[in-house]
Amino acid sequence: MPRTYRMRKRALSSEETRERIVKATMEVHDEKGIGPTTMSEIAARAGVGLATVLRHFPTYGQLVQTCGMHVWQELRPPVPDAAAATFAGLEGRSARLARLVEELDGFYARGAFRLRLAAQDRERVPEVAAFFGAVEAGIAAFVAEALRPEGLSGENLSLATAIMGFPVWSALEQTGVGSARLAEIRQNLLRCVLEPCP
Numbered sequence: 001m002p003r004t005y006r007m008r009k010r011a012l013s014s015e016e017t018r019e020r021i022v023k024a025t026m027e028v029h030d031e032k033g034i035g036p037t038t039m040s041e042i043a044a045r046a047g048v049g050l051a052t053v054l055r056h057f058p059t060y061g062q063l064v065q066t067c068g069m070h071v072w073q074e075l076r077p078p079v080p081d082a083a084a085a086t087f088a089g090l091e092g093r094s095a096r097l098a099r100l101v102e103e104l105d106g107f108y109a110r111g112a113f114r115l116r117l118a119a120q121d122r123e124r125v126p127e128v129a130a131f132f133g134a135v136e137a138g139i140a141a142f143v144a145e146a147l148r149p150e151g152l153s154g155e156n157l158s159l160a161t162a163i164m165g166f167p168v169w170s171a172l173e174q175t176g177v178g179s180a181r182l183a184e185i186r187q188n189l190l191r192c193v194l195e196p197c198p
Helices: 003-032 039-046 050-056 060-075 080-087 093-119 126-146 154-163 166-173 179-194
Strands: none
Touching (some): 003 039, 003 093, 039 050, 060 126, 080 126, 093 166, 093 179, 154 179
């Protein structure tokens, strides 16, 4: 068997093992949470030895970060670079608020399970905190761009960003209101920041 073929086959096998470890990690995270998961549990779920897991991911943080990249691709969170294009050409407050709520609610609906799960470990796992920091930067950029024509003060912009955050969406969503009603409520909350409600 030619040496190049053996090396290619070994590299492919190594990549398959790495992906199996990542998949197993995400499964255990979904069941137990990120913080409580151990490398031994991951190895057992992946059907490999602990040494194999450590060869691919020398630290738990590196493994969490790799899983975070997979979750990022799956959830497609808002990113600051996309904010201007998302709201380009929209005329009027109502159109901008509707687009903002549509974009963020779509992301939250896609990611609700994983976002709720990860939020439990945000303070304990630095890589989870970094993930949320990146997500929140995208949300803040979308809010700022959608409301840019309003010329909001720092405090009101902070309030609008908080209203558009995942915790508020999650609390409202858990009341059981439908998605259309939820979007309407969130737009009305934003209007109360822009023009205080009576």
